[in-house]
Amino acid sequence: xxxxxxxxxxxxxxxxxxxxxxxxxxxxxxxxxxxxxxxxxxxxxxxxxxxxxxxxxxxxxxxxxxxxxxxxxxxxxxxxxxxxxxxxxxxxxxxxxxxxxxxxxxxxxxxxxxxxxxxxxxxxxxxxxxxxxxxxxxxxxxxxxxxxxxxxxxxxxxxxxxxxxxxxxxxxxxxxxxxxxxxxxxxxxxxxxxxxxxxxxxxxxxxxxxxxxxxxxxxxxxxxxxxxxxxxxxxxxxxxxxxxxxxxxxxxxxxxxxxxxxxxxxxxxxxxxxxxxxxxxxxxxxxxxxxxxxxxxxxxxxxxxxxxxxxxxxxxxxxxxxxxxxxxxxxxxxxxxxxxxxxx
Numbered sequence: 001x002x003x004x005x006x007x008x009x010x011x012x013x014x015x016x017x018x019x020x021x022x023x024x025x026x027x028x029x030x031x032x033x034x035x036x037x038x039x040x041x042x043x044x045x046x047x048x049x050x051x052x053x054x055x056x057x058x059x060x061x062x063x064x065x066x067x068x069x070x071x072x073x074x075x076x077x078x079x080x081x082x083x084x085x086x087x088x089x090x091x092x093x094x095x096x097x098x099x100x101x102x103x104x105x106x107x108x109x110x111x112x113x114x115x116x117x118x119x120x121x122x123x124x125x126x127x128x129x130x131x132x133x134x135x136x137x138x139x140x141x142x143x144x145x146x147x148x149x150x151x152x153x154x155x156x157x158x159x160x161x162x163x164x165x166x167x168x169x170x171x172x173x174x175x176x177x178x179x180x181x182x183x184x185x186x187x188x189x190x191x192x193x194x195x196x197x198x199x200x201x202x203x204x205x206x207x208x209x210x211x212x213x214x215x216x217x218x219x220x221x222x223x224x225x226x227x228x229x230x231x232x233x234x235x236x237x238x239x240x241x242x243x244x245x246x247x248x249x250x251x252x253x254x255x256x257x258x259x260x261x262x263x264x265x266x267x268x269x270x271x272x273x274x275x276x277x278x279x280x281x282x283x284x285x286x287x288x289x290x291x292x293x294x295x296x297x298x299x300x301x302x303x304x305x306x307x308x309x310x311x312x313x314x315x316x317x318x319x320x321x322x323x324x325x326x327x328x329x330x331x332x333x334x335x336x337x338x339x340x341x342x343x344x
Contacts (some may be wrong), residue, residue, distance in 0.1 A: 001146060001282040013342040016067070016162065016197050016237035017335065018043045018244075020054040024327025025240065029061035031332060036339050037062040043101060043126065043162070043237075046070045046083075051092050060094055061195035065128045071208035077108055085108070097121040097260040100162070102148045104134035115152035118313075124194065125154055128162045132183050145191070159310040161193040165200040165225075166244045174202075178228055183232050198226055202261070203267065205246070209252030212256055212273040215293065215333075217266040223341075224265070236342060241267065241330045255323050257283040259310070260330040262337040263295045280321040287314035306332025 019025040019301050023239040029042055046052065051226040068272040070083055088098045100114035102125055102163060127148055135141035149156065159187040163184050165177045181198050188196050210216045222238050241260040259270040272286035291314045301311035307331035313320045320326070 006061060011279050013339075014041055014195070014235055014333070015333075015338050015342060016041045016043055016160075016199070016235065017240045017338075018045060018069075018164075018201075018237065019240050019331070020045055020047075020242065021055065022327065023055060023059070024326040025331050026055055026061065027324070027328035028060040028306065028331035028335060029063065029318075030059040031328075032062040032335070033305070034062070036137070036336065037064070039339055039342075040335060041065060041067060041099075041160075043067040043069060043128075044250075047072050047073065048074070049162060051087075051298055053087070055280070056096070057094065060096065064092070064095065065097045065099065067099040067101050069103070069126075069128065070110065070114075070130075071101065072104040075107055079109070082116075082160055084113045084115040088120050089188045090240065099124050099126050100152075100169065101126045101128050101162075102127055102152060103161075103313050104130075104143070104144045104148065111148060112153075115154055117223050118152065118154060120298075123154075125152060125159070126156055126160045126162055128164050129164060129184075130164045131180060132166065134295070138183075138190075139140075141184070154235040156191045157210070159193060160195045160197065162186055163188065163196065163198045164237075165198065168200045168202040168221040169225070171221065173217075176223045178225045181225065181229050184230070184316040185229070185234060195235055197229075197235035197237040198229065199237030199239070200225060201242070201244040204237065204242045204243060205243040207258060207269055207271065208269055210269055212271045215261075215268040215270050215289075215295075218269055219266055219276075229305075236338065238338070241327070256324050257286050257321070258323070259286060260334070261290060261295060262330075262334040268295050283326070284313055284316070287311070287320070290314070304332045304336035306330065316329035 018074055019042050031091050045067055049273045073083055098121055102114055102115045114125060135144050165181060168174045168177050177200055200222040226236050257272045260267045271285050272282045274285050287310045303307040309329055
């Protein structure tokens with residue numbers, strides 16, 4: 001039997017990034033430093049399509065525990081098929097514990113399966129509540145919570161509450177998000193949750209209109225809203241370096257090499273068109289520009305796996321020419337930056 005360890009609680013600075021289960025994000029998770037791995041609980045949002053297991057087998061997350069959100073997957077017609085239970089069993093074979101994510105709109109059948117999956121591993125789950133969509137006031141939030149926990153057969157002490165405020169689009173919106181968070185946190189403190197975290201996201205869904213060949217600052221309004229919240233014992237979560245808003249349609253043009261480099265108050269977006277047609281050459285030029293910038297950390301390549309890869313590509317041109325690779329570097333640096341900030 002596999003032995004699992006917990007991924008922390010609200011007292012130990014655990015960071016809960018909401019990520020898409022793509023090669024870039026999973027590559028970053030597979031290269032977490034051992035000292036950081038136990039402080040990260042990734043929440044993977046599944047989408048209809050092929051199973052993520054082949055990718056996770058190639059890139060197993062070092063955290064040992066992941067939360068999985070099945071909210072975008074429809075219930076199978078066959079009642080004997082249960083995506084949460086199937087995935088929990090497959091992850092157990094890899095020594096990875098799965099925490100199912102409970103959503104307000106899921107069917108009772110799905111919630112029962114979540115409860116079974118939770119008891120298969122750590123008897124833990126995540127309840128992801130979007131106040132703007134799931135509950136307009138404390139009474140409604142209480143009713144939603146009772147239904148979810150009762151259907152899953154879980155107690156609040158076994159559940160990590162994630163208050164998901166979704167998009168933080170501008171400074172005025174960030175102020176609204178902050179006030180909304182305060183109201184929800186007051187309600188959340190009425191129940192003995194295992195932990196409480198607040199998430200939002202400020203990355204624009206489309207970066208194509210940003211000018212190339214110069215770093216462009218995008219405000220980390222999600223981090224600002226959480227810092228100004230100033231609530232003791234409330235954990236931090238976000239959407240990594242992606243947007244809560246999904247882009248519609250299929251992107252058919254070839255992307256420019258793009259890094260989303262996290263700093264204290266901003267992301268610095270590097271979209272690079274210089275040095276002709278080869279992505280490898282453009283990535284090399286981008287990385288050389290970044291490592292000589294004021295935003296490059298004082299510890300340099302030692303800051304994270306992603307920073308080490310950026311520094312290596314600043315020295316040599318070959319490699320690093322795919323969107324998945326750029327996302328991996330960006331996510332790796334972002335996770336290390338958030339953990340460093342939470343530690344301070």
